[in-house]
Amino acid sequence: MSQRPVVHGGSGGCSAPPRTGTQAADPAVDVPPVPGISLPLAQCAFSIGLVASLAMGLLIVAGCRATPPPAKDAVQEAFRDDALSAQEARGHRVFRQRCATCHGPQGRGDGQNAYNLQPPPPDFLESLAKLPAGDRRKVIEGGTAALGRSPLCPPWGRTLALDDVDALLAWLEAASRPVAVAPTVDASPGARR
């Protein structure tokens, strides 16, 4: 894609015609010069073709120089979260809905219910790295009891969709990065009990 000049619609004079077919049409095939036949007609046709393609090439170059720098998609920027990928952001929404009550909005172990728990929920920034990748999924799906610990964190495997667990794992990964994750736009209704 990068080698091809990108032509922008709406910038005036350089928009490609709408295409409805299935295949992108390739450049027209030039008639190759046939060696051994030296007739004025063939030469003429060849040189006309050469001039025409040169002219077209020049036109394209000139046209695209006039195009403004690549324009942005305003709407897609609105969805974008600089700190989190789409999957991580989805995981964070799941986390806030189901987990934040105890684990806190950023997984620091400071949810409003954390102080009623013994043992208290850990700070993921410190604890998650110690948990092997396989155990992370196990603890979400089977609860802390699945790792032989206290049963205070319940199993979510039957409640959450598979994608949600994947997203949750992706967010946990992001959340336990040493740099604090910026809060994301809350796109989901708060935790419903």
Place this chain on the structure above:
Amino acid sequence: MLAFGLLSLALVATVVWAVVKESRAEWRGWQARDRALGGPAGSEDEASPGLQQIWLPDLDRVDRCTSCHVAVATPERRDAPLPLRAHPGRWLETHRPDRYGCTSCHGGQGEATTWRGAAHQAIPDWPEPMASRELMEARCGTCHKERRPKGTDWLDRGRALMADRNCVACHEVPGHDVAEVRSPRLDGLPLKVSPAWLRGWLKKPKGYLPKSRMGDFRLSDRDIEALTAFLLQPRATPPLDPVDWSKADVEKGGEVFRGSRCVTCHEVNGRGGTLGPALTHVGAKASRAWLYSWIRDPHRFQPKTLMPRFRFTDEQARDLAAYLSEEYGEPPEGFEASNAPPSAALVDEGRGVFEKRGCYSCHELEGFPALARIGPKLAAIGDRVLEPAPLVARGIRPTLPNWLFTKVSGPERVLNAARMPTFGFAEDEAAAVTVALLSLRAKEVPAALTTRDPVRAADAPQGEFGALVRRYRCLSCHTLGGAGHVTATGLPLSTVRLDRIGSQLTREHLERYIAKPYGVRVALPERMPHLNVAPEEARTLAAYLSTVMVDDALETGVPTDAATVARGKGLFDRHGCVACHIVGDTGGYVGPDLNGSGARLKPGWTVAWLLEPERWKPGTLEPDRGLTRPDAEALAAYVLSVPARKARGSGR
């Protein structure tokens, strides 16, 4: 002769070129790579599967995507490189490719067999480029017509926001009903507000209510003056109730305000609910006399209001009105303008503005039709061709999604802003509305392939029960038979549905709770307001709910012998239920306090809840632990046997 020779050569060259090109087609290369990964995905065959095609006449689609994406339905290829990777998640379980194809959800050119031809990336002026990851939920909405399609974050939010901001009042919107439009009648305005407040409000509604549902109409000062003159004309309205302010007690009014839990619906100083308007500056908006009459009977002024008619004594209503006037009487910034009466000469001009801007689409006023519908229909807006391409803003690609997003964010930012008000959506809200708008496609899919919300029971509750439900506006927060107010989040304020409440809770508890509500789930901010329901009314409501709002399947018992209860206690400890529930003096503040729950919960319901919490309350924090029925029964038996706490016991 020469021409013939040249033509023949050209023909030969073309044929050779075509054959070479075909044999080196992209999809052949990918299928070869796929074979290298361990054989054609999904088939025992050693040979290449060849060009693949899914033909769906009812959806008018021919999708050849699986020619390259050969392994979409092969879970073992979860981590293979694209395009040989399996489809992520479990989407294909419910959206079989052979039934729905690929482009139904993803967009793009299904007939193409090249990466570029399939429009994986947006190509200028391409009729249907592939949906970007961000906007893909718009494609869900084409078939999923329900208000909150499952698993969508943006689409359901966009649809809820469109309903909340009354888009349907000015635009015809498929799937939205004009009956949902709910804005104040304007007849009684002269009795309620001052010219200064009205000028400030019309100039900038968000200056008074930061979360105002009304948009900013960008009115000129002259239009504001004219509209103020027109709206403050005296009109035939019910008179305000007489009141003697000399005995008003502001302190007591404050107690009424807090004791009634007004903040469940009304925000003050940035904290509280959003079902009703914020009251932070209400004393600067509404006159004290009007507040008194409103508190006594809001339905007399606004038949469609969500606010209940609290059973206050006249003294309580007077004290509360005095408290609101005094405590929240400070006008917000920009509302201190002249309070001079507007010029009567501008009344006719004001009427013109009122008509031109379609104010009566949302606000009822004597002498005006119910709906203006001054905006264009929104059906098919997701396929609108904007020609010439609209200049959205410098540096922003002139595509339909960008144009919609920019117009929704602030209509003044696009050319031809016309009459649409600026709703002041946050960026993410505007993006959600854009997704909802893009789901309104020109070409309808066959009805059999769509999903919709179940048709609502048309019958409003009748008789004595119905009158109480309307007086106390139970359906402003709760749902009953699918009816009930839905907030801007797309959900009702309360998660407690009344449809089978008689099978969930005992009649005694219902009666006690309705008369004197308290926080069952202690950490929940949205508590039921204290409506001062009279004892005989509470009895009537409880009796009706317990006899009519039941589900026979839930009317079962649980064994109550000591052995079962003891086994239930073991399960309670083993599952760590105490993390969220209080028993005795210990436990978490997430779910209900379980002390004395035998007087509150019915056994059959408790078992059903433990077995399938997500079925009864989607999104609940009660996890599905996959309990067996005997275990759930034992657990329920234990929970219902927990005695009430001595100190606070039955008094709550």
